[in-house]
Amino acid sequence: MTHLLETAAHPRALRRVAIEPLTRVEGHGKVTLLLDEQNRVHQARLHIVEFRGFEKFIQGRPYWEVPVLVQRLCGICPVSHHLAAGKAVDMLVGARTLTPTAEKVRRLMHQGQMLQSHALHFFHLASPDLLFGFDSEPARRNIVGVIAEHPELALQGVKLRKYGQEVIKAIAGKRIHGTACIPGGMNKALSEAERDVLRRDIGQMVAWSQGAVALCRRVLDASPHAPIFGVFPSNFMSLIRADGALDFYDGGLRAKDAQGNLIFDHVDYTHYNRHIHEEVKSWSYMKFPFIISLGDADGWYRVGPLARMNTADFLDTPLAEEARRAFRAAANDGMQHATLAYHWARLIEMLHAAEGIERLLDDPDITGTDLVAKGERALEGVGVIEAPRGTLFHHYKVDENDVVVRANLIVSTTNNNQAMNEAVRTVAASYLDGQKLTEGLLNHIEVAVRAFDPCLSCATHALGRMPLQVELVDAAGQVIDRMVKGADGVFAEGRDAP
Amino acid sequence: MSPDIRKTFHLDGVEIPFREGQTVFDAAMAAGIYIPHLCHNPDFEPHSSCRLCTVIVNGRPFASCTQPAVAGQDVKSDTPELNDMRRSLTEMLLVEGNHYCPACEKSGNCRLQATAYALGVQYNHYPQFFPHRDVDASHPEIILDRDRCILCGLCVRISRRVDRKNVFAMTGRGITTTIVIDSPSGLLVDSRVSRDDEAVQHCPVGALMMKGEAFKVPIGERRYDTSPISEDSVAKFQAREVRLHG
Numbered sequence: 001m002t003h004l005l006e007t008a009a010h011p012r013a014l015r016r017v018a019i020e021p022l023t024r025v026e027g028h029g030k031v032t033l034l035l036d037e038q039n040r041v042h043q044a045r046l047h048i049v050e051f052r053g054f055e056k057f058i059q060g061r062p063y064w065e066v067p068v069l070v071q072r073l074c075g076i077c078p079v080s081h082h083l084a085a086g087k088a089v090d091m092l093v094g095a096r097t098l099t100p101t102a103e104k105v106r107r108l109m110h111q112g113q114m115l116q117s118h119a120l121h122f123f124h125l126a127s128p129d130l131l132f133g134f135d136s137e138p139a140r141r142n143i144v145g146v147i148a149e150h151p152e153l154a155l156q157g158v159k160l161r162k163y164g165q166e167v168i169k170a171i172a173g174k175r176i177h178g179t180a181c182i183p184g185g186m187n188k189a190l191s192e193a194e195r196d197v198l199r200r201d202i203g204q205m206v207a208w209s210q211g212a213v214a215l216c217r218r219v220l221d222a223s224p225h226a227p228i229f230g231v232f233p234s235n236f237m238s239l240i241r242a243d244g245a246l247d248f249y250d251g252g253l254r255a256k257d258a259q260g261n262l263i264f265d266h267v268d269y270t271h272y273n274r275h276i277h278e279e280v281k282s283w284s285y286m287k288f289p290f291i292i293s294l295g296d297a298d299g300w301y302r303v304g305p306l307a308r309m310n311t312a313d314f315l316d317t318p319l320a321e322e323a324r325r326a327f328r329a330a331a332n333d334g335m336q337h338a339t340l341a342y343h344w345a346r347l348i349e350m351l352h353a354a355e356g357i358e359r360l361l362d363d364p365d366i367t368g369t370d371l372v373a374k375g376e377r378a379l380e381g382v383g384v385i386e387a388p389r390g391t392l393f394h395h396y397k398v399d400e401n402d403v404v405v406r407a408n409l410i411v412s413t414t415n416n417n418q419a420m421n422e423a424v425r426t427v428a429a430s431y432l433d434g435q436k437l438t439e440g441l442l443n444h445i446e447v448a449v450r451a452f453d454p455c456l457s458c459a460t461h462a463l464g465r466m467p468l469q470v471e472l473v474d475a476a477g478q479v480i481d482r483m484v485k486g487a488d489g490v491f492a493e494g495r496d497a498p
Numbered sequence: 499m500s501p502d503i504r505k506t507f508h509l510d511g512v513e514i515p516f517r518e519g520q521t522v523f524d525a526a527m528a529a530g531i532y533i534p535h536l537c538h539n540p541d542f543e544p545h546s547s548c549r550l551c552t553v554i555v556n557g558r559p560f561a562s563c564t565q566p567a568v569a570g571q572d573v574k575s576d577t578p579e580l581n582d583m584r585r586s587l588t589e590m591l592l593v594e595g596n597h598y599c600p601a602c603e604k605s606g607n608c609r610l611q612a613t614a615y616a617l618g619v620q621y622n623h624y625p626q627f628f629p630h631r632d633v634d635a636s637h638p639e640i641i642l643d644r645d646r647c648i649l650c651g652l653c654v655r656i657s658r659r660v661d662r663k664n665v666f667a668m669t670g671r672g673i674t675t676t677i678v679i680d681s682p683s684g685l686l687v688d689s690r691v692s693r694d695d696e697a698v699q700h701c702p703v704g705a706l707m708m709k710g711e712a713f714k715v716p717i718g719e720r721r722y723d724t725s726p727i728s729e730d731s732v733a734k735f736q737a738r739e740v741r742l743h744g
Contacts, residue, residue, distance in 0.1 A: 060633060061601075061633075062633075062635060062641060062709075062712075064603070064709075064710075064712040064713070065601055065602075065603065065712065068600075068601050068603075068713060069600075069601035072600055072601065172717065173716050173717025173718050174717055177600060178717055179713045179716065179717055180716075182712065182713050182714055187713055187714050187715065187716045188716040401635040401636055402635055402641075402709065403633065403635050
């Protein structure tokens with residue numbers, strides 16, 4: 001299923017357009033396009049330009065540091081890395097089953113993370129495109145524009161995110177980069193006072209999440225782009241509970257093909273590397289995972305909200321399940337392949353997380369005191385969870401002295417690498433091919449990448465203020481045109497633009 | 499002179515009483531005045547190697563942890579010059595090792611970190627050394643991370659004088675100085691150290707730690723979460739004074 005536009009036959013004769021950095025995504029990346037003199041697209045690539053090296057520099061560290069250390073991969077979803085590493089470390093101490101309190105507190109923390117991350121993405125990063133149009137005035141197409149024209153909606157977004165962060169803080173001590181997981185369990189549960197504070201506002205969060213799902217559907221129904229923008233077939237993968245329900249925290253691996261047929265199901269995730277391999281390409285720091293049985297050309301897949309809505313048999317909270325049924329009905333109960341459907345799926349998950357938090361806050365185990373389980377020591381551990389952006393793998397080997405000797409992480413955005421490239425190529429071919437490039441057209445490419453909510457470095461983003469530079473370079477390497485957006489949002493055009 | 503006559507000296511203009519034989523540091527802390535320090539633990543003999551507790555006594559610098567209190571002397575401690583020096587010393591300690599507080603299990607309980615906060619260290623003026631010293635995780639219950647060691651010598655002194663084992667020693671000179679273990683292999687597992695040794699209980703940083711304890715105390719309940727080191731040290735010192743001297 002690999003697109004023809006991955007590598008041009010004669011790149012030297014083509015001119016290069018770079019969208020660098022991509023804006024309103026987490027971290028730093030760029031898109032390059034190679035065009036001929038008629039502006040026909042011959043090559044389109046999403047490049048990840050950062051190199052982190054976590055897998056290397058945790059070698060030599062004691063395993064109990066790992067959940068706290070690796071969460072620094074990300075400033076948006078550190079809880080995901082903390083929990084995935086925590087699950088792997090549980091295996092190292094033989095704690096295959098946690099105490100009910102420890103598992104429920106972890107799940108609560110994870111739901112808080114899902115709520116805050118999805119709210120951040122939709123309201124702060126994606127809604128400007130959806131509310132104002134992909135090629136609307138750039139000065140308006142940002143969170144400040146949303147605040148100015150839809151203040152109630154913007155406030156809901158801020159408060160939903162804040163609530164999710166407060167859930168995390170109550171458990172981990174800090175909104176970002178706290179400590180919670182310890183080998184075999186948790187270092188605290190909720191106190192009754194903390195639980196009661198969170199209970200006070202959860203009803204409002206559920207209601208706002210429900211409203212956001214409805215809003216997103218209305219916007220997509222009214223959008224001329226929705227049925228055609230970035231639509232391409234792919235495989236999908238996620239964790240799935242034993243009964244087929246969506247489960248963000250635990251379960252077996254399920255993969256479906258573009259028609260919805262099972263590729264594998266309920267696979268023990270500790271054996272993930274019997275089913276998934278990673279390919280390296282010379283032009284990106286990010287690997288390209290694929291399903292081994294399908295091969296590297298056809299085995300790539302999508303993960304994240306869209307994948308989870310396509311793989312799950314049902315959601316176990318009533319309002320979100322009702323929304324999921326409507327989502328699947330819109331695709332005639334088949335697989336939903338539209339890139340923009342990621343937004344709709346993401347908000348259904350936000351609602352599911354809010355309902356999940358409400359349920360867990362009513363569970364007496366959430367304030368329990370039995371926090372740590374133990375078992376027989378092991379030298380290898382694998383932890384997999386569904387992070388906001390998709391399936392997240394952490395795999396560690398340690399020696400007899402408790403020191404990490406090998407680590408392998410496949411983060412959610414890595415799983416989506418080929419799919420994001422595919423989205424870029426599909427949009428480039430259908431919207432940019434043969435057209436005179438404008439800022440609005442180039443934003444179509446960013447909209448496609450943004451739909452995946454990629455976490456490119458995981459740690460940095462400068463909301464609405466990231467500068468953008470696009471250069472048009474001829475076959476000889478001469479800059480023939482240049483467009484620059486400054487940190488103040490002002491555009492300058494021409495070869496000598498600052 | 500009658501022993502009943504109350505002896506005092508002046509510290510930053512405040513009259514500080516002291517007992518015969520007390521150091522400037524002990525008298526100040528007993529009076530509720532914090533003097534930053536790292537290598538000194540009041541429960542053990544002072545060493546005066548970190549120089550953070552340096553004060554100006556009658557115009558000359560001395561380490562307050564070993565400087566005897568003398569009636570009538572004029573001592574300066576909380577001055578911009580001395581605090582600048584303490585900040586610089588602390589920053590140098592931070593760059594000489596690999597002190598990655600975000601992932602360190604000692605964070606929140608670490609005297610180096612808490613002292614840096616107390617002194618207002620916001621960033622390092624000096625380039626990081628990024629040393630690569632061996633981690634000794636060979637012992638089933640104890641781990642030694644030399645990259646976090648600030649060479650305060652507490653483990654060396656306590657092992658020698660309290661535990662009577664001489665498990666730890668320092669070797670090398672200057673920047674190459676490091677902790678070594680007295681065992682045939684040079685590893686902790688082959689030494690006489692045990693988890694009950696006093697020497698492994700008092701490391702001020704995350705160099706010498708007990709395995710299996712990491713991150714068990716939640717954020718908000720760690721030692722320096724509840725009170726800054728200036729208040730915590732004084733309170734503990736005063737409680738010790740009451741315990742020992744009534």
